[in-house]
Amino acid sequence: MADVFVRAARLIDAGGFAAVQRRSWLAADTELRLPPPPDIDVMQRSWERAVMAPPSERHHTWVALESSAGAEIVVGAAALAPASDPDLDPTSCIELLVFTVDPAHRGQGHGSRLLTAALQTATAAGEREAVVWLAGGDDLLRRFLESAGWAADGAHRTLATDSDDEDAARLRQVRLGTVLASDTP
Secondary structure (H helix, E strand, C coil): CCEEEEEECCHHHHHHHHHHHHHHHHHHHHHHCCCCCCCHHHHHHHHHHHHHCCCCCCCEEEEEEEEECCEEEEEEEEEEEECCCCCCCCCCEEEEEEEEECHHHCCCCHHHHHHHHHHHHHHHCCCCEEEEEEECCCHHHHHHHHHCCCEEEEEEEEEECCCCCCCCCEEEEEEEEEECCCCCC
C-alpha cells in the first residue's frame, strides 16, 4: 500500500509537476476544447524556476505524492500567487493558478489534501480570500470546489488562444472565490 501526502514542491518535483499538469490538460482537451499545452520541457523549466526562485513570498507550490518502495511519484500539483485581477485587493487576495490531479489518480483524496495545504498556507500568511479561474464546462472541478465552499463571484472572461480552430480559439472562464478569514473573531 502506498503512502499518500502533500508537501511543498521541491526542485526534484518539477518534472512530475509538469507531467501531471500536461496529462490533466490533455485529458480535459477534448471536453473543454483547450489550446494545446506547452512542450513538457518548457513546462518543467517553468516549474523549476517557480520552485527555486518564486517571484514573491506569496507564491507557493505543492505536490501530492504517492510513496511506495521508497519512490515518490507526483500525482497532483497546486500553485498560488497574488491575485492580479483589478477588482480584487492585491494585498489580501490570492489566486489558485494551478490545481490538478493526474487523471489516473483522481477520487483518492489528493485534491482535498492539495486544496487544504494551499488554503491553510494562505490563511496562515494573512490572506483574506482566494480565487480561481475555471474553464467553462469544467463541471467536475467546479463541483469539487463548490463542495469545499467556493462560489462563482460573477466574474468571467474569454481568453484568445493560438488555435486555428475558431471555436477553440476562445477559452471561456468563470471565476470562483472563497473567504479564507474574516475580520471578526
